[in-house]
Amino acid sequence: MSLGMVLLGVLAERPAHGYDLKRAHDDRFPSARRLAYGQVYATLARLERDALVELAETTRGAGPDRAVYAITDKGRAELLAWLDAVESPGPYPAEELVRKTITSLHLGADADGFLVHQRAAHLAAMRRLTLDRAEAPELGARLAIDHALAHLDADLRWLEETRDRVARETTGTGGRQVAERTGGDR
Amino acid sequence: MNGPQPEPGTGAASDPIAPLLSARAVHKTFGATPALRAASLDLYAGEVVAVTGRSGSGKSTLLHCLAGVTVPDTGTIVYDGQRLDQLPTDDRSRLRRRHFGLVLQFGQLVPELTAAENVAIPLLLERRRRASAQAAAMEWLDRLEVADVADARPAAMSGGQAQRVAIARALVTSPRVVFADEPTGALDTVTGDLALQVLLSATRETGAALVLVTHDNRVAAAAEREVVLRDGTVDVPATAGRPESGRP
Numbered sequence: 001m002s003l004g005m006v007l008l009g010v011l012a013e014r015p016a017h018g019y020d021l022k023r024a025h026d027d028r029f030p031s032a033r034r035l036a037y038g039q040v041y042a043t044l045a046r047l048e049r050d051a052l053v054e055l056a057e058t059t060r061g062a063g064p065d066r067a068v069y070a071i072t073d074k075g076r077a078e079l080l081a082w083l084d085a086v087e088s089p090g091p092y093p094a095e096e097l098v099r100k101t102i103t104s105l106h107l108g109a110d111a112d113g114f115l116v117h118q119r120a121a122h123l124a125a126m127r128r129l130t131l132d133r134a135e136a137p138e139l140g141a142r143l144a145i146d147h148a149l150a151h152l153d154a155d156l157r158w159l160e161e162t163r164d165r166v167a168r169e170t171t172g173t174g175g176r177q178v179a180e181r182t183g184g185d186r
Numbered sequence: 187m188n189g190p191q192p193e194p195g196t197g198a199a200s201d202p203i204a205p206l207l208s209a210r211a212v213h214k215t216f217g218a219t220p221a222l223r224a225a226s227l228d229l230y231a232g233e234v235v236a237v238t239g240r241s242g243s244g245k246s247t248l249l250h251c252l253a254g255v256t257v258p259d260t261g262t263i264v265y266d267g268q269r270l271d272q273l274p275t276d277d278r279s280r281l282r283r284r285h286f287g288l289v290l291q292f293g294q295l296v297p298e299l300t301a302a303e304n305v306a307i308p309l310l311l312e313r314r315r316r317a318s319a320q321a322a323a324m325e326w327l328d329r330l331e332v333a334d335v336a337d338a339r340p341a342a343m344s345g346g347q348a349q350r351v352a353i354a355r356a357l358v359t360s361p362r363v364v365f366a367d368e369p370t371g372a373l374d375t376v377t378g379d380l381a382l383q384v385l386l387s388a389t390r391e392t393g394a395a396l397v398l399v400t401h402d403n404r405v406a407a408a409a410e411r412e413v414v415l416r417d418g419t420v421d422v423p424a425t426a427g428r429p430e431s432g433r434p
Binding site (some may be wrong): 116119120121126127129130134148153156157160164184 | 240288383403404406407408409410412421
């Protein structure tokens with residue numbers, strides 16, 4: 001479950017309370033389902049339990065008190081490890097690729113390196129499936145492998161296009177610049 | 187081109203762990219446009235390598251340099267201990283005919299000739315007797331299951347048949363390296379896949395190395411390793427690897 005990592009990605013830029021986190025998530029991933037507050041607080045509770053975030057302060061407004069959370073050193077280390085790690089290419093890793101890439105771009109982390117290594121992992125998976133298909137005696141098995149290959153191929157094309165698009169639309173390498181382009185992080 | 191000439195494959199250069207074909211820091215510019223910038227690639231005997239990249243990334247130019255069709259501006263191309271880029275044109279052509287096979291996107295068969303005559307061309311250029319060349323051509327057409335179109339001209343063949351004939355022509359000289367530039371590019375997915383399987387099994391059987399230039403990931407997945415070109419230079423070492431995310 002990467003929601004925790006996505007929230008850590010926001011907290012790596014600045015401390016925030018639950019409402020900020022929900023807003024940042026919904027802005028960054030407009031095609032994803034809106035986050036429910038319950039999900040945000042449940043995830044924060046888990047992150048706090050695992051010492052990846054800590055309560056920074058409690059602000060008082062007109063309404064109820066608001067807890068402001070900050071990322072810990074351990075949280076930052078876990079986040080960077082996630083950004084760097086190649087996703088298992090299958091069965092359906094696509095959404096995780098998108099979450100990770102966008103989070104990485106916001107932080108100015110090494111998104112390009114991730115995309116390059118993910119491409120290698122995807123192609124390796126396609127290579128294994130291609131070998132399996134050559135040895136599959138049943139037509140049905142070959143068709144099922146074709147289906148998996150087509151999905152991996154679609155992911156691969158997205159990985160390539162994303163590298164091209166990011167290279168073209170960002171002149172520097174700063175995360176802030178990218179953040180503006182992707183419409184988040186005001 | 188008279189006089190003695192070192193024959194590849196006979197000297198100390200045939201070191202089994204040395205690459206069979208090696209491009210080092212190759213630059214090639216067409217007009218003002220650099221097509222290759224410090225591109226390097228090692229090809230080992232019998233292996234299958236995919237060269238991938240967007241259109242304009244320089245992959246066809248790299249293939250042409252490796253195959254001795256084009257000479258790089260700077261950098262070296264070494265085939266089995268010989269500097270391919272320094273050979274006189276005639277010698278390079280001769281080496282290419284004997285040691286390399288080429289398969290292109292549209293087959294490039296001679297339209298006036300039958301399938302059997304097309305396949306026999308490389309042997310006739312090497313001054314093989316006509317009967318012997320025809321027999322070898324028929325053998326390859328049979329092996330690739332297109333013997334039934336031996337007397338047909340390319341216009342009368344399907345795309346898949348024409349590509350099999352082109353593969354037969356590339357393999358008839360028993361080359362040590364086969365270069366294929368978008369070999370399935372003109373075919374639909376299923377026909378292209380069958381042609382690719384034919385190319386792979388034929389090169390495997392003869393022990394030839396295969397360089398597959400392609401922008402198609404499914405073709406690249408048929409290779410043992412991949413070399414990605416980006417803006418004329420090698421982008422990713424094929425040994426890229428990272429731990430996978432441990433998270434579910």
